[in-house]
Amino acid sequence: MKLTVHGRGVTATTGGAEFDPGKPAIVFLHGAGFDRTVWRLQTRWFAHHGRSVLAVDFPGHGWSEGPALDSIAALADWTAALIDAAGLERAALVGHSMGALVAVETAARFADKVRALGLCGVAAEMPVHPEMLESAKANTPKVEELITFWGIGNALHKGGMVSPGLWLRRESLAVLSGNRPGVIHTDLAACHAYKDAIQRAAAIKCPTVLVLGDGDLMTPAAKAKPLAAAIGGARSVVIPGAGHFMIVERPDEALEALRGCV
Amino acid sequence: MVDAKFLKPDTLALHAGQHPDPVTGARAVPIYQTTSYVFRDVDHAASLFNLEVGGHIYSRISNPTVAVFEERVAALEEGSGALGVSSGQAALHIAIATLMGAGGHIVASTSLYGGTRNMLGLTLPRFGITATFVNPRDHDGFRRAIKPETRLVLGETVGNPGGEVLDIPAIAEIAHAAKLPLMIDNTFASPVLCRPLTLGADIVFHSATKFIGGHGVAIGGVIVESGRFDWEGSGKFLTLTEPYAGYHGIDFAEEFGPHAFIMRARTEGVRDFGCCMAPQTAFYLLQGLETLPLRMARHVENARKVIAFLEANPAVERIASPDLPDHPDHALAQRLLPKGTGSIFSFDIKGGREAGRRFIERLRLFSHLANVGDAKSLVIHPASTTHAQLDAAALREAGIGEGMIRLSVGLEDADDLLDDLGQALRAATKA
The missing domain is CATH 3.40.640.10 (Type I PLP-dependent aspartate aminotransferase-like (Major domain))
Structure with missing residues (x-):
């Protein structure tokens, strides 16, 4: 599905079903350097179970026009505008990593537009290691390797994907290597700079679930606790053996955790 | 980090x-x-x-x-x-x-x-x-x-x-x-x-x-x-x-x-x-994958010994292996396949089709069959088998001579393979 937000073209997949603004909607927000396709094993299920789905490519990512936006606040403004552009009054937001920070910021500042939150692979802060930032700034493949290596949980480094025949390491590297120059650095720098999650969390009043991996080395589950505590009524689901890419590594468990909330 | x-x-x-x-x-x-x-x-x-x-x-x-x-x-x-x-x-x-x-x-x-x-x-x-x-x-x-x-x-x-x-x-x-x-x-x-x-x-x-x-x-x-x-x-x-x-x-x-x-x-x-x-089938193939790195190293090692042996044998007219410096793709092979080009290659025996037939029939360890990449050493005559559907022009285009022999060198002791090739070449060129 093609939309226009702030005058630029946006691509979103609707999970294989006609987008109907009359149904409860879910907007899926991907992480740094990734795109809409990370949600393939959640979007199709929701789209065929009573929801309308938009899994978007953020500006400058995937098939959406650029440039990439350089702050979580700007991405939240964009997400609010996206909800309007799709003809929705409200939507649930499901975000992964950077996308989860965007969901928090959007839910706090545009509370009337957000009916529920699913925060996957999230932490109160997401400081990025200087080496990762430097390699991203230099547009070297090293940043793609670091994100992939640290993002995949220990078990999945040997594989064992739920979807037959797919190899997560190369999936991640393929998507990351497809980014235009500078995009990954813009994303990582935005995550690194964002320190407002706890403060924003107090303003969130909608049902919220945090979906965490107990093998997540990028946003360890323990680092999400302050955020969970700051969002009134938030529920946390920790998926055993899952790394930072839990939505792909353990898609069924991630779906199960989300479907109770969004 | x-x-x-x-x-x-x-x-x-x-x-x-x-x-x-x-x-x-x-x-x-x-x-x-x-x-x-x-x-x-x-x-x-x-x-x-x-x-x-x-x-x-x-x-x-x-x-x-x-x-x-x-x-x-x-x-x-x-x-x-x-x-x-x-x-x-x-x-x-x-x-x-x-x-x-x-x-x-x-x-x-x-x-x-x-x-x-x-x-x-x-x-x-x-x-x-x-x-x-x-x-x-x-x-x-x-x-x-x-x-x-x-x-x-x-x-x-x-x-x-x-x-x-x-x-x-x-x-x-x-x-x-x-x-x-x-x-x-x-x-x-x-x-x-x-x-x-x-x-x-x-x-x-x-x-x-x-x-x-x-x-x-x-x-x-x-x-x-x-x-x-x-x-x-x-x-x-x-x-x-x-x-x-x-x-x-x-x-x-x-x-x-x-x-x-x-x-x-x-x-x-x-x-x-x-x-x-x-x-x-997947189970059998997985058994193969487990030892693939070890086997490929041995395949390459054995193939190089066989190629060196054939190079020195007067009964051999030409060897088509990118491992050899005179192959047109040798430099490219070194760049793209630095660990070796495998163990399948072909050579022409002096005496053409008839000598090739005698050579294949005298081999004892090499099996004459339509397959390659086996642990066991294999041999075939492409012009009459795998590429039999090609006419003379298409054979030339594909670089296949009528007397060409294709070997797939296996994992046996290389000395035994050289002995087998040596006796078969002698027999093929003696008649």
């Missing part, structure tokens, strides 16, 4: 795609000899059928043992995903059928397995898919042969039986400039000696019957996708970028991104054409 320390190929050959069975603790990959899988409930069944969740439905489409094999090959080839099928020919067919229909056109190297040449030159034209064949060293020829209806560029890492090495990075550049994918048959090199996806190719396929299986006990094939080709940007692949009624209007590129090709190949290709890999 600790650098990325991914598991390395020798480790992946043993472990990728498998965790010890959580119920029984079985360390080896279990053979899931089952046609079908019990659904948790009606909604789970519907979700599986509609690709909303991952998992298995029916072993024609996927099977847990086959899935381990697929993921392991994908890991070794550096691909985003793989699909196991019933043979190398099935792999070729499914890949082509996934990319194009009637009216499609393929630009292919002339240096191809005879069965591939048959399919492209004789069989597929009946279904409206045509091919233009180009000498693998004629890069401009590839460029010139591309037409508006071309959908694929195809070649082999190491050609058969002349040992032509395809300049994969250069041909990939030509294909990509025309917004086309490059598909490589990597059977003769195996992922141990060459990983075409890291050199710019977009799809790799294998006859897994050969080095991957390695023991001559099972027929199988596998297709691997890089995950990097821009199907949407190309605009030439409607099977991947337009709604498909087979799954309620699914758009594979939009929804599956780096898995678009392999998902369509699985959910349409093997679903409809039915050329699935049996779980027992």
Whole structure:
């Protein structure tokens, strides 16, 4: 599905079903350097179970026009505008990593537009290691390797994907290597700079679930606790053996955790 | 920050795609000899059928043992995903059928397995898919042969039986400039000696019957996708970028991104054409994969000893191996296949067809049969067997002499192989 937000073209997949603004909607927000396709094993299920789905490519990512936006606040403004552009009054937001920070910021500042939150692979802060930032700034493949290596949980480094025949390491590297120059650095720098999650969390009043991996080395589950505590009524689901890419590594468990909330 | 320390190929050959069975603790990959899988409930069944969740439905489409094999090959080839099928020919067919229909056109190297040449030159034209064949060293020829209806560029890492090495990075550049994918048959090199996806190719396929299986006990094939080709940007692949009624209007590129090709190949290709890999076959092939790195090193070592022996033998007229400095692709082979070019090569024996016949009949350790890449050493006369369908001109074009002998050097003690070759050459030239 093609939309226009702030005058630029946006691509979103609707999970294989006609987008109907009359149904409860879910907007899926991907992480740094990734795109809409990370949600393939959640979007199709929701789209065929009573929801309308938009899994978007953020500006400058995937098939959406650029440039990439350089702050979580700007991405939240964009997400609010996206909800309007799709003809929705409200939507649930499901975000992964950077996308989860965007969901928090959007839910706090545009509370009337957000009916529920699913925060996957999230932490109160997401400081990025200087080496990762430097390699991203230099547009070297090293940043793609670091994100992939640290993002995949220990078990999945040997594989064992739920979807037959797919190899997560190369999936991640393929998507990351497809980014235009500078995009990954813009994303990582935005995550690194964002320190407002706890403060924003107090303003969130909608049902919220945090979906965490107990093998997540990028946003360890323990680092999400302050955020969970700051969002009134938030529920946390920790998926055993899952790394930072839990939505792909353990898609069924991630779906199960989300479907109770969004 | 600790650098990325991914598991390395020798480790992946043993472990990728498998965790010890959580119920029984079985360390080896279990053979899931089952046609079908019990659904948790009606909604789970519907979700599986509609690709909303991952998992298995029916072993024609996927099977847990086959899935381990697929993921392991994908890991070794550096691909985003793989699909196991019933043979190398099935792999070729499914890949082509996934990319194009009637009216499609393929630009292919002339240096191809005879069965591939048959399919492209004789069989597929009946279904409206045509091919233009180009000498693998004629890069401009590839460029010139591309037409508006071309959908694929195809070649082999190491050609058969002349040992032509395809300049994969250069041909990939030509294909990509025309917004086309490059598909490589990597059977003769195996992922141990060459990983075409890291050199710019977009799809790799294998006859897994050969080095991957390695023991001559099972027929199988596998297709691997890089995950990097821009199907949407190309605009030439409607099977991947337009709604498909087979799954309620699914758009594979939009929804599956780096898995678009392999998902369509699985959910349409093997679903409809039915050329699935049996779980027992996957088990045999997995046994082969576990020792593939070790075997390939020994294959290369033995082949080099045999080549050196033949070079010094007065009964041998010419050896076609890119391992040799006088082969036209020697420098290219050193660049693309630095660990060696495998163990399959050909040579011409003095005395032509009749001497070749006598040579083959006198061999004791080398088995005369139609296969390559076995642990055991093999021999064949291509002009009368694997390439028998080619006329004299096509044989010349493919670099095949009438007296050419093809060897697939196995894992025996090299001294025994040299003794066997020596006595057979003496017998062949004495008569």
